[in-house]
Amino acid sequence: MNIELSREATEYGRQARRALEAAGGDRLVQLAEEEPERREKVVAPVLAGLGAWELNPCGDAGELEAAAALCRSAGYWALPYPVAERLSRPAGLDADGLLVVAAPAPSAPVADLDLRWVAVTVSGERSRAVTLPQTSPPRHSAFVAELELSPVDGDGAADAALGLVLPCWTLLGMLDRAIDLTRAHVTVRTQFGQPLAAFQGVQFQLTDAEVERSGVEMLARYALWSLLASPADALADALALRLAALEAAQTVFRVAHQLHGATGFCDETFLSWLSRYSQPLRRLPLGLSATREQLGRQLGRRGLTGLFSEAR
């Protein structure tokens, strides 16, 4: 694998971030919460303008990297739209996107969107999925809707891997933003006559968050490479990424909230939105414990492919 994304994918991600900022940036999720039914109209044209739906992440390494970069930029603005899920749409099935789901209550952050979904479990069971009517507003649901499933087949192992990896890139974008926000806050906020950043206790928390974030960045890159180059390991690598991303999110958001103090809970601070809208990505389809358990089952005694995996 290459350690960095290609120059083209990096530039595409940069342009996507600018385009989403121009379309409203932080305001996009706030508008969507006020008028959920409008989010398709506001967000989808920007993504179409970026050529998002022409990307073919399943078959081309360059386009897969571009898709990942787009997801990361979407996460940076907590974009209230299932970009990763739409980019993961399975080949050979007529659908607008893919949702990775788990029993006993399959659900996904796709409420109030007129789109056709295929759902897949981690073990590769595919279904048609229809969203059930919303019972709570987005302020509480974060656009998560329960799904009604109609079984299709059991051929979705590769779909599941892609469907796990791309949302982790969205979450990575959220971690990028949480650290940027926190870094900016501790630099300008003054207490006891000096910026918070001057206190070692503050600095060390920030470094713990950054170590977690940068680790996810590398594992995200690896899992992306694995999807096309090492299909037999792709699902384990995707779960490995998800586990690290969930652990990192716990640390990064905890630090971000702590260092923002009370202001971080206020809606005038974007951290409040970012933190709340990171929840579906962190809990669905599997939370931290369930992801760790699933990875343990997936690895069995075999372990994770690495320097010494052949010796097992």
Next chain:
Amino acid sequence: MGEGATALRGQLRTMVGEHIPADFLGAFTEDPADLEIAQRFCGLLADRGLLCLAWPEEFGGRSASVWEQTVVREEMWAHHEPRGAQYMGINWVGPAIMRHGTPEQQRRHLPPITRGEVIWCQGFSEPDAGSDLASLRTAARPVEADVQPDGEGGTARQAGDGGWLVSGQKIWTSYATMAQWCFLLARTSRGARKQQGLTIFLVPMSRAGIEVRPIRCMIGPHHLNEVFLDEVRVGPADVLGTVDDGWKVVQEVLAFERVGIARYARCERLLQAAPSALGDRWDDLPAELRGRWAGMLVHCRRARLLAYRVLALQSQGRVSPVDTAAYRIAVTKLDQDSAEVLMEMAGLARLAGAGGRRFSRAVQDHWRYAQASTVASGSIEMQRILLARALLAAS
């Protein structure tokens, strides 16, 4: 990493398999035979041109790629560093002498290192100068020109320069009991800043006035020692680089280490060995512990990829303090976290035959070493300070 690096990994594993016993836990145990095994292995590596692989060809190396160097670090650390104390001479003493040494110093010191015949120790830390190294107190006092060094130092470079008498105390000095030479940092003058006025001396440990006292510790013998210096005579020919400008050499020395020890390699080797070492007992482990085991394998991969990113940037001539510090923090935490998971497995492993007992001993050794990983080679707090500075400077 490329085909060359992959072939090298295979070659090293074959050598380890043929010449290092399965229960080898490093050169520094209570059993002197382990040191002999390491010395013999160094000789074999030297014969095959693998000991100083990274060195330029003009100094006896092979100008290996950064990835081949990485393979050597990974394989050696994973197999309990069968180079013993030699890594110090290879990794940074030799390169520092290449860069700052006189032709005479290069002729004298570099060939024995390439042959694996000499052990160096590092005379840096002092009781009151650990992370704050520049505060060291060991002093080199100039002596009159007619008082010449005792012959080890060679001829003076400057007329009338009679050398120095060095007095002070060094501590935590690994391998001092077995080292033939010391890479000694001492104060030769006082400048406006404490980093000024420091000088590096290359001093034979046999020189009069040097006394080594071992410190018994949980890591094992030979790792920690005190070194007392009582009016040890050093001459101009013992100086590495420029008098009073040793701090520059120290900083370069630390940079030679690049990303430091490949701790993730030993962690991964032990974690991957756990299921077969436990045999049927593996299924008796709590599911929660097996989940943590899987998580530690993810952390191994994470640390390895963070290391590779630093190396990739360095190979492009780019330096990233953020990435370097992030890696070092991640890998030292991995060392300790994986040691805890493995120790929970070690008890059951002891019941699983000879292989299980061997695994259990290796895990206990790993746990003891891991306690020092956030302290040795620059404490984790220093890495956090470096990372925080870089992060905040970028905002």
